[in-house]
Amino acid sequence: MSENTAAPGSATDGTIPPDPLVHKSYSVPIAVASIVLVASVALAIADEMFFRRPYKTIQRNYRVAAVAHLDRVLGVKLSAEDALRRTEEFRALDQAVRDAEDAAWPKIAKVQHDFAVTDAQTVVMADALKDPRSRISALTYLVEKESHHSGELDGGTSKSAEDLRARIAAVKQESVTYTWKKPELPADTSKPDRLAITDPVTGEDLPGWKIAPAEYETTPVTETKTVSELEALFSALQAKKGESQAALGALMTPISAARRARDEWFAQNQADVSKFLENEGGDFRGPALEEFQAAQEEVKKRLAAAGALDYMRSHRTKLDVKALTAIRDRYAAMPTDPLQFGDIRQIHVKDANNWVDRCETCHMGALEPFPMTVDSLKDALVRKWADEKGITDAKTVEERLEMRHLPLFATHPRAEEIFRHHDPEKVGCSMCHNGNGIAVNSLEQAHGLNRHWLWPLHAKEHSEAGCFQCHQDDMVLETGPRFTAARETFLEKGCWGCHEYKGFSPETALIRETENRLRDLDQSSAAKSADADQIKGLQALTDGPRKAEVAADAARRRDALAVEQAQIRLEQEQLRKRVSALYTDRQRVGPNLKDAKVKVRREAITAFIRDPQSVRPGSKMPTPQLVSDEEAKDLAAFVWQAAIDPAENPAYVLPKAGAGNAATGKTIFRERGCMSCHSVTEGGKAVGGDRAANLDHLADKGRADYVYRWIKDPRHRLAAWSPSKGRDLTPAEAAAEDPASLVWTQHTIMPDFRLSDEEARDVTAYLMSSKSGRFEQPAPWLDDAERAKRGKPLAQALGCAGCHEIRGLEEERGIGRELTYEGSQPLDRLDFGHLMLDAKAGVDPLIDWATQKDGVKVFAPEPEDLREVHGKKAGKPWHRPLPFFKHKLAQPTVYDSHRFIPDRMLRSKMPQFQWSAQELTDVTTLLTGSIVPLVPEKVRYNPGARGQAIREGWWVVKKYNCQGCHQVAPTDQPSLWNLPELAAVRAAGKDDEKLPPSLVGIGARARPDYLAAFLRDPSLGGGDARPVSTRPHLAVRMPTYELSENEIGKLVRFFQAMASQPFTYQHAEPKPLDADEKAAATEIFLSEKGGNCLSCHSVTGMKTTENTKAPNLDYAFRKLQPEWMKLWIQHPAKLVPRTAMSQQFGAAPVDGKWRVPDKTLPKANAYPGDHIDLIVRYVYWLGASKK
Template sequence: MADSALASEALVKKEPELPAHDPIVTRSTSGILLLCALLLTGSLVWALWDETFGQRPWKGTQQEFVSRYTRYLKSIKPQAGKTEAEVKESAEYQTLDAEARAAQEQVKPETAEIDQKVAQIQRQLDAVTDPFQNQRGRLTVINYNVEIAKGSAQEKYRKQAEEKRQEVVEVELPAPDGSGKIITQKMNYGQLEKFYNDHRDEKARLLGRKAELLKAPTELATKRDDYLRHHMTGLGPSQIDGLIRKMENFDYSILGHQISANESDIVDRCEVCHVGIREPLDIRPADLAPEGPGKKPDSLARAFVSHPNRELLQIHNPDRFGCSSCHWGNGRATTGDVKGHGRHKYWLWPLFERENIEAGCQQCHAGDRVTQGAETLNLGRDLFEQRGCVGCHRYEGFDRETDALSGTRQNTAQLEDQIIGNDKQIRQETEAANQAADDAEAQRLLAHAESLRVSNSLLAARIDQLNLQSKYLMQDQKKIGPNLKDIRLKLRKEWIPVWLKDPQAFRPGTKMPTFWRFGVDRDGDEQVRAISAYLWQEGFSGKVPEQAGGDAARGKDLFETRGCLGCHAIGDGESSMGGTFAANLQRVGEKSNFEYIVRWIHNPRERWAPYCPKEKRDLTAEDYSKNNKPYGFDTELNSRCPNDGAELQVQNMTVMPNFRLTNGDARDIASYLFSLSSPPAYPDASFMDDPNLKEKGHGLIKQYGCASCHEIKGFEEEQRIGKELTVEGATPIERLDFALLTHDAEKGHDPLKLHGDHSEKPWYNHKGFFEHKLAEPSIYDQGKEKDPKDRLRMPKPYLTPEWRNALTTFLLGSVGAEGSNVPASLFYGPQDQRRQDVQNGWWVIKKYNCMGCHEIQVGQRSVLMGVPFYQTPEGKDLLPPILTSEGARVDPNWLLRFLNDPSLEDQKGPVPPIVATDERRGSGVDASGKTNQTADGSAGPNGNGKLKPQPGLDKNGVRVYLKARMPTFSFSPNELQTLVRFFMAMSGQQEPYIKKPLQPLSEQEKLVARQMFTSGTPCLKCHITGDPAHDVQAIAPNFLLAGQRLKPDWTFRWLLDPAQIDPGTAMPSGLFRKEGDRWVINLPNPPASANEYSQDHADLLVRYMLLLTPEEQRRLLATSPVQPAGSTGPPTQGKLSRKNSENLAHRFRNNRREPAVAGTGGRANMRAPGM
């Protein structure tokens, strides 16, 4: 059966088996291939686009800049051509051009001949150079073989060298006549060398002669081109064409605009998009508007502008500093403005807002007090000090005196402990020496004990120096607010609680902040009463001597002209007049005791009782009497404690200086101030005598940190209550407590609406935290449940929006090295001593508000310049002097004496007579100008006595004609040296100063100078001469002071062009003109002796003025035809007429080819001569 089955299967035909299903064979793949090809093509296109544009979005921005900038350049080119043409058409340029062309034409024939000879020589040199060099090369090889060969081989090579020297070569030379013919000459090596060297030397001689000929024409052409460059207000057409070509070849790569400072690890790409930032033109947004120059700008136009302050780029080269170092932001990001500006929560240095841009200056210039050009930052520093922030918050650099005093006291204590330890060791070693086993050991111990005694003497000397330094530092130390130990002597009792409750209600804008806790706490009124009680009960008891009333009308005149308005203001709101550095005095009569105000005006530094820091208490008369010493204290001889010898605080710690007023003047001013208001009826304040309230007040004063700004009994050594803010801007955002407002800050909900239309902008950042904290310090306590002692304590200061922004800018930049976006190696740390002196001086200048009366920086307006009196023609003549060049003007030794005593009571040498009418002098002054010490009775140094004698005279030491008084600041030697070095450094003067010797005058020179003084020059019309009738109208110092005071070199420059040093001065320019290498008097009819004098007239007058004696001055006045200034009548006031002054200035400037200063001769634009 099996076999048959197999047979049947063999007979059946089988179908072949089909292969497995194959999609490639069984179906079409063209669709898939097409799709893949399209995807691949699309990916390629996308990759190319992303490579070209997607990852380089700046290219479109740059293309837009190139297009707009090119259009702008073409639009201004015609005007640039006009500007250049206008300069070239000026008489000065035409003269310079004519001189340059004439000089060029004069040497042209000879230079052309030289060029022809040089060209012929060069052709001959070209022809001989190759043969000569070939022969010299072969000879050099042979000479080398001579040097390395030995024996007979050396002689062989010498022979070859000689043969080579004698070998003759043919040289084809151009004919020397320049005909173009070729002459063949045969020369050996020596002849070739001589021919080559002779022609080379001749060529050098001719070129040297040509350079000598072209020297004068080149100098004239350079002078002409410099004149064109200096007088062009913008770029010329050729320069603009160069910028257009630059745009045509613009580099669109990152590397073309990337800043890489490898030494500082700075990579910055801001200029990839901000392409116009360093362009030589001032580009404004409207210039690159999308629709054309002058149209409405868009965001790109605002990004393409040039840097607004080119001077900053000169001293902060972007190639070294980059951009983001100062402005912050992510300088490496280029894919969008959000990333590039650092607006990302993980980026630590977001771009500063426009109004806070100067915060970047603070990170490097944290040690500066004034940073040139950073006005907002400087204002923030001023406010941090003046508004009392520094009272509660330490900031490095703002506690110079306090830190130094603390260090000095600590060093003193350590040295005293060391002396005690040495004394103990001396006793031990002396005793051990007495018990020593042998003499050698005893001598060793005694010798060591002796060395310790000597060491103690040296330590004692060091302690003496530290004590002296402590004395000066205590003299320098000032408080922000008034001394509250005087509260019972000074203030009305009932007024104190009213003031503490809301200072701004009584005096809007006052420095005293509002303690908002008093208005929101349930026991706020009780806190006010407790603090008032403590202050009242702990104040000095006693009674200020009674004072008679004064003349309020005269007091008004004194207040408005003496200089009080440089710091203080009078009036409310828009009608106020004066400065904001100190308190507005409009309502002083509503709060104060008249007698105390008289005493304060007379001498604000006078202290009721001295304070001993070692005993930590105020001393009394008993402390002096028990030590058999009179009760007296001052900064000179009586500054030590009678009990322990420690240095005392003997002055009120106020910056207000002493104006050296007479007793009558002080009463008149006080009477005027008290006439401005009448004391209202205040609520009863008998609770201030409650001793129970006093104890509570003690704790509240400590809690609120009142002693940070005020001197309060029992709190003299109290420390600050606020955190240090030196690096507050670097605090991580998570550590800034936004409290319950965190969500609102992130979403942009602003409860204070600080920015109006931008109120929905998120403010969860450092700027938002600082702004809201300053605007409303209680804001981060809103909705919080806290124990009263844990509540925020910062009071609310009065800040305008501008002030708040300035303080925010200051804090944003306070990041220190750890939070800075700049390597510490780039921080500003001046190695130049003069720059350090400038910054050290600014601390003192700002401390005492010197800029309230004086112009110290060029262009800076003092407060007095805005006072109505000083805006009148007469008042402008009486403004305090400009100090922009004080260091170059005066002898530093004289300046030191002057700052110590501005009245120059101890002036060495001749002092001009003091002329003072009863009107100027007031009561209490004798005819010499000295304070009448017996005008008010006792003058003893008693805290409870009557008005003490004033330090110095009742006058200005130099400009006695000024109504404004240079006060006595009681500067310590530290501050005196700092100020002198400041003025010297500001004027670029060298330390130490070596006085220039002056050549004595011969009798003939005295005669010439005397005749020049009296033959038309206006010197004697304006300057004090000692003649009372004349000096009433004088507006310039006496020449007798010049010798000790002025520097010869500055005086020389001043005589030539005073308007250049002090624009607007009444001192006329053009008194001298240049003749050859000397200056001669520029008068219509100069004296004959001047014409015969062959030396420099200006130098002669300088020596004459600086060597002037009282006898010579009297002789000068006796020979002068000039009438006293008083006789010329009020309109001229002893000065040059405007016409004469302008004529002199015109002649002088024509000689120098300089443009005239507008208004130099005008009365309204003049100031008193500043010499």
């Protein structure tokens, strides 16, 4: 082909065709590429400055919202101040000011006018004098120079000097003409001209405003004077000005004083408007009080009219108008230019490895010193737009951009109570809330929702997870309801049976440690005995010349060994005491299975083990992970045969219960307080407490003799346990042992109600009266030894001994892992098994969260994910610790899914619990929050003695379920109040008659020694006899708990700390009464017109009312603190709001002394002193003298 030799188009015309390489133009591609490059760079800059900084838009919107909110608050505050000005008090003060002003005004006006006249003149004169003065100065200078040269004063006598002097004189003689505007005195100077403000609502003038500055009509006056005359006049006028001012000052003094009084009053009341709203007028008395209340009503009406009353009530702020205005102006001045880089607000905590939190960059309102809620912001914005732009359509308002960000701008909820102890500047935000505090580029990044940040923001229902890291030793947090609920659930469900967790049952570990130590000591003691014997043996063998020496040496060594032995024995004794105390305090989650043979019916035990819910619905016992019915039979056989048989231990031979009256038993059961822990089903609902078992159909499972024994004496075992021997003893063996070395405590929280035999029989009859009849099949396999042999390793593997005492397995530890720091487990250490990929992809095996396949209702659907709020719905991946825990709790074998585990012992052993949705959320929160603390140590909670006492006390209170009967914290609702009959009592306000007393403030009320004695023995030495009780009218009884001294001490200190009492109580014995005092006191005590005490109270030996509904006063001297008694009698409802006791000594002291109001009682009125003091001393000695 020849085409290559010739270029196209060249052959024909001979012209040279253009070389494409040379002539090809690249202009267009370069231009296009350049435009693309410039555009991409512009995009990069815009991306950097704006797209990646969503907080700029947010901050702009915040500015609008915050300013609108503050305007609203200020508006409301200002109108509240308007109302303040209308109060009588203010009007009176203001009237005083006006009167002072009016009185002095004519003189003041005159003086002011004089001053104005003088001033008008002097100003013009000064101006007119400027030029001559300047010329004179210049000439004077020359004269001075002449003086200097001539050495003479006054310029000397030379011609030039004279000439200069003449010229000066000439200037002084020049005439100057000036015009000044003379102010005319106004015609009426009787009253000042005041600036008025009209009330925007009523149109009325509001008082208390400033006097308008004086304005005068002026007439021009022209004058001509010589310079020297003018100078003289000028000086005179200046002096006159000074005099005028002095005169004015003198005239203003009374006015200033009045003004000061008025303004100070105003400032004091204006400083906190909401306090004004809630002020009960405690500082006012009489008519002033009424006026104050009227003014308050006025203010409230005006605020209500502005729609702001509730707002003000819930948005208390200490800031005054000036501070709020300053903040508002600062916001209004914030830049709105998108080219600004925005304000990155961060908290830098140096102590925590330079922790940085930038949450405030978007959550601009979170740490503001005044409260804002989403509703208040919305309200403010809506009003603003309605005013400014006339937008009232709700939809338009919703769609406006600023509304989208309102949840970001709200102040931190419960800011005051939380920030009091948790300064955000010291801990930041994300140490408690999780999330990625340092990110600001998007919500997903900042909240840690992307796939690489392993600690996403805690959802709202889990927001208290952050509390656990510092409050590891706390059981109850007043400001943390979900924290408290989580701890309670962990305690009640018995998680601590298998899983160690700090604070829950520390006795178990301590017992183990101590017993190990005892064993070591035993060994070392045995070794030393062996040494001693050896030495003796050697000694016997030795003979010969050195016998004496050897003997002496041997004796020395044996003495030393004897001393060491003694020390070991001493330590062992102490440790045994300690172990004994620990055994007393120790708890177990489930009942003692050594009693199974005498306690549980053969026919029911296997079904219960297989599925506890089938025998007792709502049982606390979780369903064990048994593979088959055969395994259940094996396990049941083992438990049965491990239980103690009456044939081998006579202690297990129980007395017969005998017949009892079921109806009486029911009454006792309901009235004595059993139902504060136990429940029965009535009308389909469980009535009573939920801490202990539901007792429906008890006859299915239980046996009457054991129930009788249990009710009579729940706190003691049938057979003593010997820690040193490691087994239960027969009565004969127990008698032979040292009692201090034996453990008699049954590990249950059920107390002893001190029932008589008859009462116990009746209750037994009642409880055993219902039987469903579903468990009548005989169970021959229970005696099969082969089955028991197979059952034992099963029991060990499934961890039964973690919750129950089982013979042979007493030393077993829980099979679960320690959970104290479970939240810190790295994600890679959590075994998702084959579900890991599903978790990452968002495929959830437990799809139907409402029910599971075995029909057990467990939990509610997943709460809303934040990403859904912004319209980006993801198949929510759950490859994170929190969902891991949630799934594990919901179905413990879930991570065994799809695994081939032929050895059944390698399967997950955690039993299946029955959770409500709230319980599941709470325990998940607890696990997620149990982390190694991120908060720096010096910021962590470190309570003083009081806080520590409260902390320790709560553990004991929760352990024994004190709140089943009593109110311990003021907001408690004891389970006992749920009983229909007692709910009616409460509704009628008759708490004192039927309910156990509230324990709020008992540390101030009762003497600590009494409290301790009472806790030791509530019958106060009376045993089962009723009359020894401070509240004989109550059916419900404080049972005997037989607490260890350790726990009693903790409780007493707890109550003292809760009532803010000092720990060392100093008892000041009241003075005894002399004869007169006694007469007066007796009169007051007994008379119906006086104290009328015996109309409700009782005293042994005095005639009292038929129905006492108040405590017996015999024991007041032992029980009550005298100072408290005084306060109580003064105003009972202040201390116990629902008490039936009334104020018998008037509403207020008279001349500092409390007196009986009735004037007809002779002896009482004759006695000059304080009657309440008298009565307290009387009541005290009533009891003390009988002692």
